[in-house]
């Protein structure tokens with residue numbers, strides 16, 4: 260079994276990208292406002308006139324339809340950006356197999372475009388890119404986004420759609436070879452999404468959802484959840500935190516809070532009703548741990564990147580409200596009451612105000628990733644205000660490159676660059692079905 264701790268080598272890329280940004284942010288006396296561009300849009304005022312030209316407000320809750328004009332604008336921008344992306348990818352790192360910055364991410368985008376638009380040429384592109392990825396597996400990292408499970412899971416689905424069942428089976432069986440090691444957690448496997456257990460878990464869920472059947476038995480998923488819970492209980496005990504948070508998780512000696520490396524991302528999975536956590540552990544372990552994260556909320560409504568970090572700076576999917584919101588909405592679905600939803604709605608306000616990021620238009624720490632918050636809120640509340648806000652952030656993204664934003668290290672990739680923006684614009688075409696890629700279940 261290859262090791263997964265990102266100590267050296269190209270797989271470290273993601274860690275390097277995320278962590279120094281964070282450390283630098285702690286040193287700078289900046290604010291959320293300095294990292295965002297001023298939101299120039301008028302907010303939704305509750306009237307149907309407000310959404311005119313974007314979507315039709317006559318439909319029932321969750322049946323709002325984009326206008327033909329707006330859908331056409333999205334469609335033509337998608338084509339335009341795709342051709343930019345294809346051109347840009349000619350100079351991308353040929354060795355990067357990953358979903359986050361490499362070929363598997365591009366394959367996932369094309370698979371998504373095939374789902375949304377039904378054009379077979381997209382499926383062929385997905386096959387080409389995933390084959391490129393499979394030739395360059397890390398043999399070290401096991402997750403969907405940064406390791407080998409993503410390429411294998413995406414390849415399984417592409418072959419399945421092409422009705423190549425033998426190839427699909429082979430990918431699934433290669434994917435499952437990692438399972439026992441993930442459960443055992445040898446070589447200090449973390450639990451978080453980018454490098455840890457939930458990142459592998461997502462690969463299994465992705466296969467089942469895309470195949471539309473329980474291709475991978477739920478016991479596999481439950482066993483991973485059991486291992487995550489045991490790991491979280493053990494760390495909480497070791498740090499004498501059981502009273503505050505019966506579960507606790509760390510990555511690189513920090514207790515991260517957000518979706519990419521932290522507690523919010525892990526708890527989002529542990530609250531999925533089919534994953535076998537069960538009522539007793541949900542109420543006794545997960546719920547108080549979720550409540551512990553809730554009380555880390557800043558007065559603004561945003562969340563810190565790590566426990567103990569008092570600087571309210573980052574409004575990213577990876578660190579801050581745009582990632583934590585998924586945990587809050589899932590807690591609302593599972594536990595009910597008004598508190599979780601109120602906190603989630605507050606995330607929506609933070610992101611509307613400070614979510615148009617200097618860092619660009621990507622998913623991980625960019626405007627497209629932040630826009631998914633509004634789609635998530637729309638799916639739960641049915642409130643047209645959130646669809647409106649998602650459309651406005653999409654308009655911002657459609658002015659790609661015109662705001663003087665930073666260019667990411669991998670400008671065409673799924674998680675940092677243009678592929679992610681295209682993914683979001685395509686998802687907006689079918690808002691009820693939208694899901695933050697490689698994360699949302």
Ligand SMILES: [Zn+2]
Pocket residue numbers: 277575576577578623624
């Ligand atoms: Zn990020």
